[in-house]
Every structure is written in structure tokens, then in C-alpha cells.
Amino acid sequence: MPNRMIACLLALFLPFSASAAEFEAGKDYLTIRPAQPTNDPARIEVVEMFWYGCPHCFQLEPLIEEWAAKLPDDVNFLRVPAVLSPRWELLAKAWYTAELLGVTDRIHKALFDEIHVKRKRINSEPALRSFFVQQGVKGEDFDNTFNSFGVAAKVNRARQLTRNYGIRGVPSMIVEGRYRTSATEAGSHERMLEVVDYLVEQARKQR
Template identity: 40%
Template sequence: MRNLILSAVLAGASLLGMTAVQADEIEAGKQYVELSSPVPVSVPGKIEVVELFWYGCPHCYQFEPTINPWSAKLPADVNFVRIPAMFGGLWNVHGQLFITLETMKVEQQVHKAVFDAIHKEGKKLATPEEMAEFLATQGVDKDAFLKTFNSFAVKGQMEKAKKLAMAYQITGVPTMVVNGKYRFDISSSGGPEQTLQVADHLIEKERAAK
């Protein structure tokens, strides 16, 4: 946990003094790491871009205004996936929250509101009951949420997310992975905008390799 928090702090420190990254400057070992064992993607045939995050991470929250408009404009051959990082305690609780919202197909509707509740309004959202009360203000049915939160399907997706995080060998959040092969973050890339430049570069790299 200490290393994860330190990684997040280092990532946040790089928000200052950012410089543009040229395509010919982006290479393995600098802005990104090439995984020794590629991880299968969730939709075969598409280039997958994964963002691993935690609702309680301030740097993930700060990354939202940068990554959201970018991900909304990705071409049809790119599949953007969010995966909650779960390393115990509140990380797992919030991961279960995210997966529940995805399962209910309301995640896009309330994703920003959940982040705002934690980082602007000081809510912990540490129990299913507290989550249900808050989500009811966003139009999510309480009983349906609680039933889904404790469902076998959600528990199964949590285990899958934990295994993916291990396979990606992440040490902090936010972290991105392109096509199960390349891992990078705000710190290694040089800032939020540069992170997406690295993502664009690796998407093109994978597209050219097809």
C-alpha cells in the first residue's frame, strides 16, 4: 500500500512542468514498459486501452477532465476499458462499487458524480448502504443496487479485475495499458496530456502491426 500511495504521489508531482512528447521520442523503457507476457484483450480484433484507477485516488480524479474527452473520441477499432485497482480495504469496496454500476449499466451516468462525492463533498462511500443512499440521489434504485452489489456476478468480475491488475504488474494508479502489451502512467509519460500522446502512439503502433 505504501508503494502504491508513493507511486500516486510521484504521478501527481509530474503534473507540473510538463513538456510535449514527440512521437520519435516515445520508446520502451522510457515513457512505457513492454510487458514480458502480453495479457489477452476483452474484445478480440479491437485495440484495447485500459485505464486502471481508484475512486479514492486524487490523481485519478484530476486525470478525469483529460482522459474523458479523449476516450469519447476514440475510433471504432479501439475499445476503452476502465478497471478498478483493488489492493484491499477501501480500494476493494470502491472497486465493487464500480463493477456494480457497470453491471447495472449506469456507470457512465453516475461515474463523475461518484468521483465528485468523494473528492468534493468528502463522502467516503465506504459501505453499501452509504453508496445506495447517495446513488438514489442520482436516480439509481437502492434495492436494485444493493442486490447487485452482493451478487455472484459482481464478485466474479472483482476476481477477474484483481487478476488483470496482477498480470499488468501495476504499482500505482492511474495506470494505462494498451492492447495488453504496454504499460505506462502519468509519471513515466511526463503528465496527463503526454500520457494520452503515448497512448495514441501505441494505438498507432498496434494498428500498423495488424
């Protein structure tokens, strides 16, 4: 076989082998032991652990939005506020308050912008209440939900997941309750999402 033809054939196969070896366990992503249960066993679960006070989470948000918009139907993408210390609980409660009130679309980006673009200090319940009211939420609805058992239970669950996933910093991404990656492991936010796509494909094959 002519050398030129051999070179062409090798060129066809090289990208696939390079892709298969591109991401390594223990380097680009870590294995969670024991694996954690997922919310919907019928779909591949991807969780973003974030905190509104984190500038890296704010920078990741446009990339996450674009990435999530293209996800196939068999992938279930969830956001979970990390609770690494008592100081993080306030903004975790903000996420779940918005979720239970059905105003996540209105609150999520606006709260990131309030903290990182407008440089407002949202570090107390009154400050958070004022922000929600500015976004069109009734003060009474905020009070009843923010201090509800439902929000408290969800924050406790988020705290437990933060611990069980082995989260040390945010943003971090969890796939199928079994794998964890972040920009620290992957090298950048963009590459982190590539690692997540790779892990989703691995989970799909394992199913």
C-alpha cells in the same frame, strides 16, 4: 543545392524523426510480460486502471473523457477499477454495480465528485448504498447487484488484471495487454495520453 533549400527539406523531415524517437520503451512506457489477452481481438484495446479514491484519477477524468470521445472505431476503450488492496474492493464493486445496473453514466462522474469535491467519506457499503439511492437507483436493486455473484466475479477479475498488468499505482493505461504507461513514466497526464496514442498507432501497424 542551395543551403536554404537544404534547410527547408530538413525541416520537413525533422518532425517525423523526432516524433518516432519521442517515446521510448523502458522510459515512457513499459512492456508487460507475458502479454495479456484482450476482450475483442478485432479492435485495439486501451484500458484505464483507476480507483475512485485516487485524486490523480479524478484530475485525469476530464482529459480522459475528451480523449475517449475522439477515438477511432478500431479502438476499444475500457475502464477497469484497480484492486491493489482489500480497501480498494468497495469502490471496485461500486463500478461494477453501476455497470450491471446500466447506470454508469449516472454514477461515474458523480461518485468522483462526491469523494473529491464534496469530500464525502464513501468507505462502507451503507454509505455507498445511500449514494446510489441519491442518484435514483432503488435500494433493493443496489442490494441485489452489489452482493451478487456477477459483481464478485468481476472484482476478482479486476484484482487479477491489476496483478497481471503489474500495476503499482493509478491511473495507469494499458494498450493491447502489452504496454503500460502512467504519468510517472510519461511525465504528465497529458503526455501519458500522447504515449497511449503512439502505442495505439504501433499496435495498428503491427496488425
